[in-house]
Amino acid sequence: MTKKIELLSPAGNLEKLEIVLHYGADAAYLGGELFNLRALADNFSNSDLEKAVVYAHNLGKKVYVTLNIIPHNEELNFMPEYVKYLEKIGVDGVIVADLGTFALVRENSNLNINVSTQASNTNWRSVKVWKDMGAKRVILARELALDEIKKIRDKVNDVELEVFVHGAMCMSISGRCLLSNYLTGRDANRGACAHPCRWKYNLVEEKRPGEYFPVFEDERGTYIFNSKDLCTIEFIDKIMDTGVDSLKIEGRMKGIYYAALATQVYRKAIDSYSDGKYEFKKEWLDELKTTSNRSFTSGFYLGKTDESSQNYDTNSSYSQTHQLVAKVIEKISDNEYKIQIRNRLFENEEVEIVKSDGTILKSKMPKFFNEKTEEYTDVVHPNTIARIKTDAKLEKLDLIRKKK
Structure with missing residues (x-):
């Protein structure tokens, strides 16, 4: 050990x-x-x-x-x-x-x-x-x-x-950057960084205003920092x-x-x-x-x-394969749960349940009971609290995701 x-x-x-x-x-x-x-x-x-x-x-x-x-x-x-x-x-x-x-x-x-x-x-x-x-x-x-x-x-x-x-x-x-302060007045060394290193930059020659040249030879431009x-x-x-x-x-x-x-x-x-x-x-x-x-x-x-x-591709600066759609916030009974909706979710939509030990369970979403409207529905929207009944064994703080 x-x-x-x-x-x-x-x-x-x-x-x-x-x-x-x-x-x-x-x-x-x-x-x-x-x-x-x-x-x-x-x-x-x-x-x-x-x-x-x-x-x-x-x-x-x-x-x-x-x-x-x-x-x-x-x-x-x-x-x-x-x-x-x-x-x-x-x-x-x-x-x-x-x-x-x-x-x-x-x-x-x-x-x-x-x-x-x-x-x-x-x-x-x-x-x-x-x-x-x-x-x-x-x-x-x-x-x-x-x-x-x-x-x-x-x-x-x-x-x-x-x-x-x-x-x-x-x-x-190690994060000691003055770029944000210079360009925006937001001091990175005092917690207010505007992340200008993520912006797109091109080179402009003094006597040719309006002509923008990528710093690297890439027709899509580049994030140089x-x-x-x-x-x-x-x-x-x-x-x-x-x-x-x-x-x-x-x-x-x-x-x-x-x-x-x-x-x-x-x-x-x-x-x-x-x-x-x-x-x-x-x-x-x-x-x-x-x-x-x-x-x-x-x-x-x-x-x-x-x-x-460096991340040059301006068309794919961020990527992810899955999206969080809900979090389990309460176990009501053996097959009934209260969930907090983070992204729009539909009845019968295929999802994966992420448990704290790393187990991934595949499931389909059942019909939702919307606590605000007190109605059953086949679709729920972000920031909704809903109740579901399912045979999938869920626990508080399990996360529900779907493929993007």
């Missing part, structure tokens, strides 16, 4: 927290209403944070709160009381990127501190400095190959190491071989289907590795492709990236 490796999943709100913990995460990372790099996410009010900590701890799982903005002077005035509050409610750690924030957390609490990937740690000496200052964990920069991570682990073995294994990649070094999404499932054992302590999935602003499936797949891989019987299964990759993605890249893990890591 190898050491336990943590699976850390994103939670943009309470629903996503419940989902990722149900589908196999050991811990979740989330942001409060202050000081985090997802200002446009739902985020957690103070009362939601308290509920999140209680819910996770009742399951024997952890919650990390992000304090990872690069703050300006005035923001530091509000931080001490917030840090004390986070310690009071029992969060398991905070994620920080800034030296001043790090010092402030140390001065005002005994919270565990995880150093953010925003701190761009790419060598063992910088990791050791953070450890010597009191960091419990360092989240390594994304720009590292497997052998570099292994060297950091060998040189500094008394601090936890965390790495990203799945999700969106930033075109800038647009990285494919990170996916490491095909070599996840090699990452675990480096001795890291936590595997992190990106995606606090993504939906519950992505959060559930990504968590579930990497849970299976970690468990297979921990049991000493690891073997990659193609079905893991197939399941990840059911979620929305910009095609996949191995990032920097296997060496330097090239143009194959």
Whole structure:
């Protein structure tokens, strides 16, 4: 039996927290209403944070709160009381990127501190400095190959190491991007990134206004900054071989289907590795492709990236094979359930039921009882709560999907 490796999943709100913990995460990372790099996410009010900590701890799982903005002077005035509050409610750690924030957390609490990937740690000496200052964990920069991570682990073995294994990649070094601020006034380093790296760009010559030339020779144009999404499932054992302590999935602003499936797949891989019987299964990759993605890249893990890591195809920048249509929210009786509709659904439509253990059940949708109209119907629309009767064995938080 190898050491336990943590699976850390994103939670943009309470629903996503419940989902990722149900589908196999050991811990979740989330942001409060202050000081985090997802200002446009739902985020957690103070009362939601308290509920999140209680819910996770009742399951024997952890919650990390992000304090990872690069703050300006005035923001530091509000931080001490917030840090004390986070310690009071029992969060398991905070994620920080800034030296001043790090010092402030140390001065005002005994919270565990995880150093953010925003701190761009790419060598063992910088990791050791953070450890010597009191960091419990360092989240390594994304720009590292497997052998570099292994060297950091060998040189500094008394601090936890965390790495990203799945999700969106930033075109800038560990997310330190000024493009959004320059073009839109929305500061990526303060949580408000407009993602201009996903926009389409062409070259214009000074004396030929109105003539647009693609940066690469492609008649459809190109996204010159647009990285494919990170996916490491095909070599996840090699990452675990480096001795890291936590595997992190990106995606606090993504939906519950992505959060559930990504968590579930990497849970299976970690468990297979921990049991000493690891073997990659193609079905893991197939399941990840059911979620929305910009095609996949191995990032920097296997060496330097090239143009194959960029997503040039403007006609297919996102793809997925399946669509979430409903979530089971209550089991009423042995064959009756209450479901929340996420996309339009028809009677007799073929669907698949995704369970938390990875089981996929094929079924057909029965007639729906619409709780709002109190009528039976053969079609339901998004944001509807409906009751169904079916012989399929469902449980709360099962997800219902259909092929696109």
